[in-house]
Structures are given as C-alpha cells and as structure tokens.
Amino acid sequence: MVMLSAQALAPARNPRLTGLACLRCDLVLPVATHEGGCPRCARDGHASNLRLVYARDEQVEATTIALPFPEALSLGEGGTPLVEVPELAAAVGVGRLSLKLEWCNPTGSHKDRMSAQLLARAQDRGARLVVAASSGNGGLSVAAYAARAGLSAEIAATDDLPASYRRAISAHGAGIVTFAESLERWRHLAIRVAEGAFAATNYHLPAVGTDPFGIEGYKTVAAEIAASAMPDLIVVPCSRGDLLSGLSLGFAEIGRGMPRLVAAEPFPRLSRVMAGEDYRADFAGETAQFSIAGSTVTWQAVQALRGSSGCAVPVGDDAARAAGARLSAIGFHAELSAAAALAALTELARDGSLGGCHAVLILTGSGFRDLADENVGLRDADGAAGRAQSERNQQQAKWPDQRDNG
Incomplete structure (x- = not known):
C-alpha cells in the first residue's frame, strides 16, 4: 500500500477554536491535549469529558456547525438519508417517524x-x-x-x-x-x-x-436532521454516549431547540443513573448487542439526557431482534444494536403519549455487520465474549518510534 505523507495532508485547524470547557464544571482550558478529560473534576474524584469552544464570528450564520478541522480528509462521510416511514409510525404509535441511515457512511457506520x-x-x-x-x-x-x-x-x-x-x-x-x-x-x-x-x-x-475533537464530528448528524425538520425526540443506540453527546452539542449550537434525546441501551446502566445511582459505578449485564455493550456510564451521556429532558430505555436482545424483524419487513436491515432504537421507541409509545410526536431513529449500522459466527455468544458487561472460541490473535506490527509533537 502506498502511504501518503501525514505532514503533507495535515488539515488546518479552525481559527475560531479558542479552547475546551468541561461538560460538568465548565472549567475552560487551552487548546491542548487533556488526557482523561477535565483535570479539576478528576481531582474531585469525577470523570468528565470536555467540549470545544469557538469564538463568535458575525459573518458565520448562527445555525452553522463549527468543526475543529473543516477541511479534514474525507472518505465521503455524512449527508446520510433521512427516510420517512409512515406505516411504521402508525404501527408504533407516533405521529411521524424518520430513520437516519448512518450505515450509508463509507465504512458502514456513524x-x-x-x-x-x-x-x-x-x-x-x-x-x-x-x-x-x-x-x-x-x-x-x-x-x-x-x-x-x-x-x-x-x-x-x-x-x-x-x-x-x-x-x-x-x-x-x-x-x-x-x-x-x-x-x-x-x-x-x-x-x-x-x-x-x-x-x-x-x-x-x-x-x-x-477525544472531544472526534465527538465534534457527530454534530453534523444534528445539523442534517435540523435542516430537514426539528423532531420532538431522537432515539440513539448508546454505550458511552459519544453520539448522544455530539447530538446534544450540535443542537445546542444550532440554537433552534433541543429535541428530547433517548438512549437505547442493552441492559440498565444509564437508566439506573437517571434514577439516582452513581454514574461511576460498574453496571453488570449480558447482551448480544455487541456495538453498545459495556459496563460503564459516562458523564457526557448523563449530561446529554438531563440537558434534553431525555431518558434511557433498556432493550433486551429479544426485543431488539423483534424490532430488527419489523425494520427488515419494510426494507431496512439494521444491526441488532441499531434496531434497539426502534424497540426503545416502541416501549416509550406504549402508553399512547407520542401520538403527535415526530421521532427520529439513528440507525447506526447495517444488519450485515452482525455476528454470523455460531461460536460467538453473549458478551458480558465489559464486552468480553461469553463463549468466545478463538485464541488471542498475535498480529502485532512493529511501529516506528512514536513521539508526541503536540
């Protein structure tokens, strides 16, 4: 493979980027590497990610999303379809339902x-x-x-x-x-x-x-949704809340209102925190929804839900499979973790309260990405295989000497 020069391709940083701020305590820090998130929160025994801060520019529209690297190298990501599914909306019990097809990105996911x-x-x-x-x-x-x-x-x-x-x-x-x-x-x-x-x-x-620089990329999902129509709620498959946080930051930056954000999770984690438990605890569970497995909760996910009057809905594997079958029946083949979003919406709509609402499901990956190997079973809460049969893969390349120049 021909390797291009990283130095020659390095994109320019957004000149409006002035610093980073803590999502929890609002501490403002300079543009630099802050491993482990906010240092002040860390000293207090907490763990909080940061967000990027940009200077105002009167020549830039208020609804325009700022990115740290506007000219970043691209494979053609973004601009994914937002598809209306009125028949599914009626079946679920919502006024309007749209599917954001993130599997249309270059490598097949958000x-x-x-x-x-x-x-x-x-x-x-x-x-x-x-x-x-x-x-x-x-x-x-x-x-x-x-x-x-x-x-x-x-x-x-x-x-x-x-x-x-x-x-x-x-x-x-x-x-x-x-x-x-x-x-x-x-x-x-x-x-x-x-x-x-x-x-x-x-x-x-x-x-x-x-890294908060990466989470900025998810603000573009919010911008694309808002450009079509501002929904009442958005359901997001969620593990540690990167996408959830990016949506929250994006809608806040657009300034036209904050949809209610709903996290679909494979077993109770965020839902337990929203009910009063400490987000720093370990949350045990097993799931076949491998893309959103994990035993940890982040402050950024908690902040996104609280800031949007949102909630988290635990979705078991059977419910996710049933939701996947409903999507496939109308032509959309979602991976199990993505189908969980429909299952979460179905649960929320069960009491009839969403009849006049516009909901968006973020379908993060295609069903072709699901595990097909019969030897692979459930994953426990830290993501390890419950029945993994393989031995450790020892593919280890010899990398050049690494230096941090930033």
Whole structure:
C-alpha cells in the first residue's frame, strides 16, 4: 500500500477554536491535549469529558456547525438519508417517524463522522500511530481513515472479533491485537499513548468518552436532521454516549431547540443513573448487542439526557431482534444494536403519549455487520465474549518510534 505523507495532508485547524470547557464544571482550558478529560473534576474524584469552544464570528450564520478541522480528509462521510416511514409510525404509535441511515457512511457506520475529525487531530498533533479499542465498527472506521491520512493504526479488540472485521481492518493496513477481556484493551492503549500514540477511543476508568475533537464530528448528524425538520425526540443506540453527546452539542449550537434525546441501551446502566445511582459505578449485564455493550456510564451521556429532558430505555436482545424483524419487513436491515432504537421507541409509545410526536431513529449500522459466527455468544458487561472460541490473535506490527509533537 502506498502511504501518503501525514505532514503533507495535515488539515488546518479552525481559527475560531479558542479552547475546551468541561461538560460538568465548565472549567475552560487551552487548546491542548487533556488526557482523561477535565483535570479539576478528576481531582474531585469525577470523570468528565470536555467540549470545544469557538469564538463568535458575525459573518458565520448562527445555525452553522463549527468543526475543529473543516477541511479534514474525507472518505465521503455524512449527508446520510433521512427516510420517512409512515406505516411504521402508525404501527408504533407516533405521529411521524424518520430513520437516519448512518450505515450509508463509507465504512458502514456513524463512526466515520468521528473518525474524520479524530484523524485530523492526530495529524495536527504530529502523531504517527493511532490506536483504538473497538468491538468492530469503530476499529474499522479508524483503520480506513488512518489509511486515508497515511498514518499507522493499531486496533485493540477482544478475542471474539468477527472474522469479517478482522479482514476489513487488516485490508486497510492496520495491525490487530486481541485480548480475553475488554478492559485489557484499555491498559494496552494506555501503554501505547505513553509511547506517543494518539488514542481514538476512551481508555480511562472511570470512563470519560472519546477525544472531544472526534465527538465534534457527530454534530453534523444534528445539523442534517435540523435542516430537514426539528423532531420532538431522537432515539440513539448508546454505550458511552459519544453520539448522544455530539447530538446534544450540535443542537445546542444550532440554537433552534433541543429535541428530547433517548438512549437505547442493552441492559440498565444509564437508566439506573437517571434514577439516582452513581454514574461511576460498574453496571453488570449480558447482551448480544455487541456495538453498545459495556459496563460503564459516562458523564457526557448523563449530561446529554438531563440537558434534553431525555431518558434511557433498556432493550433486551429479544426485543431488539423483534424490532430488527419489523425494520427488515419494510426494507431496512439494521444491526441488532441499531434496531434497539426502534424497540426503545416502541416501549416509550406504549402508553399512547407520542401520538403527535415526530421521532427520529439513528440507525447506526447495517444488519450485515452482525455476528454470523455460531461460536460467538453473549458478551458480558465489559464486552468480553461469553463463549468466545478463538485464541488471542498475535498480529502485532512493529511501529516506528512514536513521539508526541503536540
């Protein structure tokens, strides 16, 4: 594979970007690398991500979304269809229902919007290696965008990473290293970051969320939805809340109102926090919805729900499968984790309160991405395979010496 020069392709940073602010305590920090989120919250025993702060520009429309790297390298992400499904709306009991088809992004999931900005930030910092801990979609996206940017990539996964993802990630030239337990991936990323790599995913406990530069990419989903019609509520498949937070930030920036955000989760996590439990706790559970598995909750997810008068709806695997079948019956083949959004909406609409509402479901990935290997079963709450049969994959590339120049 011909590797392009990362330095030659490094995009210009938005000149309006002036700093970062904590989502929890509003502490303002300079534009720099802030590993682990807000340092003041960390000293107080909390974990909170940051958001980017931009200077006002009277020549820029108030409803225009600001991005840290407006000219980031692109594979054609964004601009995904928003499709009306009146027959499904009537069946569920909502006034209007739209499906945001995020599987139409280049690598097949919403992650591409984030990866474009993350890889631009990696270039901005002069990183030569990008690392990510992923169950599949995120790792594939990072691998593809790293290849586009001419950077090396290494994906840390669990031993049960499906063969289809292994092939696709490797095809982009990324290395793969797998572990028996999900949290081992985070320890591996911490080592790589200490060596100078750029982390494209969370690796901290308590969990903080992905680098805020990447989350900015998800604001474009809000902009595209708002350009069509401002809905009453949006249902989002959710693990650690990167997409949820990006939507919250995007609608706040647009300034035309905040739809009620609803997190579809595979077992009670955020719903328990919204009921009063500590977001820093460990939340046990098992699920086949591998894209949104995990035992942690982030402050950014809590903040997004509270700021929109939203809620979290636990969706069991059987309910997600039934929802997937309903979508397939009208032509939309969603992965199990994405179909959970319809199941969550169905549960909310059960009492008849949404008859006059416009709801949007974010369908994050196609059903073709679901696990087909009969040897792969449930995942426990930290994402490890319940019945993984594979041995650890020892694909480890020898990366060049890493230095952090940012």
